[in-house]
Amino acid sequence: MAASLRPSSSSHRSSSSPPVLRTTELAVLGATSRTFRCREIATDLPVTLRAYVQEAYPGTVVTVDVLQEKVLKKGRYIDGNIRASRIDIPALKLRPLALSPMGLSDPEEMLDLWIDWGHLPDDVVEEPDEDDDRSLLERVKPEALPSLCREVLQAGPRPIYEMEQVIPGMSPRDDWDPVSEAAELMEEGGWPLAFRILHGLLSQDLRCLDAYSHLGSGIFHRNSSVDGAVNYYEIGVAIGDSFLHHLWQGEPPDRRSYLLPWGLIDNRPYLRCLQGLALCRWRQNRWDDAIRLFTDLFWLDPADRLGAGETLALLESRSPWSPFH
Numbered sequence: 001m002a003a004s005l006r007p008s009s010s011s012h013r014s015s016s017s018p019p020v021l022r023t024t025e026l027a028v029l030g031a032t033s034r035t036f037r038c039r040e041i042a043t044d045l046p047v048t049l050r051a052y053v054q055e056a057y058p059g060t061v062v063t064v065d066v067l068q069e070k071v072l073k074k075g076r077y078i079d080g081n082i083r084a085s086r087i088d089i090p091a092l093k094l095r096p097l098a099l100s101p102m103g104l105s106d107p108e109e110m111l112d113l114w115i116d117w118g119h120l121p122d123d124v125v126e127e128p129d130e131d132d133d134r135s136l137l138e139r140v141k142p143e144a145l146p147s148l149c150r151e152v153l154q155a156g157p158r159p160i161y162e163m164e165q166v167i168p169g170m171s172p173r174d175d176w177d178p179v180s181e182a183a184e185l186m187e188e189g190g191w192p193l194a195f196r197i198l199h200g201l202l203s204q205d206l207r208c209l210d211a212y213s214h215l216g217s218g219i220f221h222r223n224s225s226v227d228g229a230v231n232y233y234e235i236g237v238a239i240g241d242s243f244l245h246h247l248w249q250g251e252p253p254d255r256r257s258y259l260l261p262w263g264l265i266d267n268r269p270y271l272r273c274l275q276g277l278a279l280c281r282w283r284q285n286r287w288d289d290a291i292r293l294f295t296d297l298f299w300l301d302p303a304d305r306l307g308a309g310e311t312l313a314l315l316e317s318r319s320p321w322s323p324f325h
Contacts, residue, residue, distance in 0.1 A: 020065040023083070027091050028056045030203025037203060038062075041091055047076045054082045055228075058202040059212070059235040061088045087235055089242040094207055097243045098164040104157040105259050108137040110302050111153060119309065120149065148295065148309065152302050160259045161247075163240065165266035168204035179210045186218045194218065209269035212236030216276045220283075221323075230280040236273030255296040262305040271297065275306050282311075283321040291315050 026038035026049055036049040036056050049056070049064060056062050068079040114120040124144040125136060132139075142150055167179060178197050185194035195218070198211040216232035223229070241253050248254035255274075260267040278293035294315065297308040314325065 017081075018067045020067065021069060022066050024064055024066060024078075025091075026062050026064055026078075027088075027093075028058050028060050028062055029092075029206065031056060031058055031199055036062075045076065047078055048074075050077060050079045051082050056082055056085060057231050057235060058199065059087070059089075059092065059206050059239060060085045060231075061091050087238045089238050092206060092239075094239065094242070097166065097207055097240075099161045099243065099247075100164070102160040102162055102264065105160055105302075107153045107156060108135055111136055111140060113303060114149065117303075119304065120145070146309070148298055148312070149302075152299060155256070158258055159247075160261060160264075162264040162266050163243070163260060163270055165210070165269055166205050166207045167210070168201050168208060179208075179214060182211075183214055186214070191218060191222065207239060209236045209240055209273055212239075213269055213272035213276060216273070216280075220276060220279065226280040226283050230277065230284075233273050233277040233280060236270070237277050240270035240273060253296075256299040258300075259302070260300045261303060262301045263303065267301075271301065271306065274300075275308075278308075278311075279321070282315060285320070287315060287318060 025041040026036075026047065027041060028036050028038050028049075030037035034050065036051065038047050038049050039045070040047050041061065049062075051064070062085045063083045064078065064080040065083055066078050066080045070077055111120075111125075115122060115124070121144075124141055126139040126141060128134065128139060137153070140153070145153070167177065170177065178201060182194040182197040185191070185197070195215070198215050201208045201211045212232045212235055216229045216236070218229075219232070220226060220229035244255075244258075245252065247258050249257040260271060262268060262271055274293060274297055278290055278297065281290035281293060291312060294308040294311050297306055298304055298312070301308075311325070319325075
């Protein structure tokens with residue numbers, strides 16, 4: 001599972017640059033403002049990369065032109081230029097996140113919920129006669145249902161899962177949640193400290209999907225473009241997908257053969273990454289990609305706590321993204 005990210009704008013060397021000693025590939029495991037903690041793919045050895053004016057995102061694999069290499073007491077260091085970057089989850093050698101089976105979905109229960117919550121009008125089902133023993137699902141008027149709701153109901157019962165959530169260093173007995181603290185800091189304008197907290201979590205465990213979702217969200221709402229935000233969201237989604245692929249039955253990535261409901265709290269980091277990526281595609285006017293991703297969100301969580309149904313109506317009418325939606 002590999003996807004290309006845009007190469008660094010600084011990858012072209014001037015005639016005065018030092019010669020390239022060799023070219024290597026590094027899995028980026030952590031980042032600070034000046035260095036990147038990595039593992040060299042070819043040797044499986046740890047290495048610190050110094051590529052001062054370039055960006056690399058934790059959870060990616062970068063191709064590096066090595067300009068200088070030395071071994072110090074603290075380990076091996078490389079100075080170099082990042083030529084290209086890609087998402088390649090197998091190269092990270094991550095331990096899979098557990099998926100806990102939570103039974104099967106009940107289409108009739110979902111239909112009843114849509115009606116109770118006002119997502120559907122009452123008249124989508126026929127009024128029962130006095131001797132009518134048909135179930136709610138049997139009384140539904142298919143032509144009165146939005147096409148997406150109709151497809152979800154016709155799919156029948158599907159398996160429900162809850163994805164393991166990883167927050168490094170936190171135990172169930174802890175009151176302190178570093179992800180929540182980082183989110184509060186962002187709201188208060190403390191972005192630099194929030195950035196360090198979230199990157200610190202990723203440096204301990206790249207499977208902390210909520211760190212990706214909040215880094216993406218912080219940049220998305222702070223910047224005039226989606227640059228940076230989309231990278232974090234893409235990596236978070238790719239890591240989550242890598243642990244879900246054995247469930248896929250349709251064309252990959254298949255997010256319609258099972259449910260990951262928002263109501264199961266540990267599913268939220270992955271769903272937030274997926275929603276963030278969908279919002280980036282909307283903001284980029286990549287209509288088909290945005291529609292596909294928001295449709296996937298609805299299938300994963302038909303209760304639609306993230307408002308995918310309403311967003312899809314805006315996308316179908318080609319309404320541009322706005323922070324006021």
